[in-house]
Amino acid sequence: MAPDDAIARLARQIDAARKAERFLVNADEVASLRRHGACELHRICSDLVYSVNNLLDSALDLSPITYAPELFREPGENLIQIGSQGRQMQIAFEAPAEFLSTEKFAVPYVLEGEIRTYNQRMLERFEIRTLLIFFTIEAESAHWRFFNWRTRHTGPVDHELLASLMKPLF
Secondary structure (H helix, E strand, C coil): CCHHHHHHHHHHHHHHHHHHHHHHCCHHHHHHHHHHHHHHHHHHHHHHHHHHHHHCCCCCEEECCCCCHHHCCCCCCEEEEEEECCEEEEEEEECCCCCCECCCCCCCEEEEEEEEEECHHHHHCCCCEEEEEEEEEECCEEEEEEEECCCCEEEECCHHHHHHHHHHHC
C-alpha cells in the first residue's frame, strides 16, 4: 500500500468525522433527516413507476403506493417494492445502530440498506442481485447514494439507476 493512499484515506476519515460531529448532538435533526430520506427514496421509486406506467398501461406496481414521514419505522426495516409479472425490486433500508455512521461507507450516513432485484429464473438459481444504498450527509445536504462492493463504484440513487437495475429482469 502506498503511503499517499493511507494519508488520503486518513484525511477523508478526518473530514467525515468533522461533518458527522455536527449531527451527534442533535438527535431530533437526525430523526428528521431519516424521515426525509425515507420519503425521498419513495419519491424516486414513484417517479420511475409513474414514468413507465405513462408509457405502458400499469406495467409496474409500487408498494406502498404512498409514503408519509410517519410511516418510517425506527428501529426496524423499511421496505419499498416495485414489481411486474413476477419480477421484483425490493428496497430495504433502516437506521444504523449509531445516529450517524461511516462503518460501511466512507461518507457519513443516517440510513443504510440495499436494493434487491430478482425474477423467477434467478430464484430457481438462488441468485438475487444486491446493491448497497446509503442516505449520506455531504456539505450541508443529504442524498441517496449507492455503492457496488464488487466494482467499488458509487453514485446517486435515482430513477435512472432503478431503471437500469430493473431492465435485466425482463
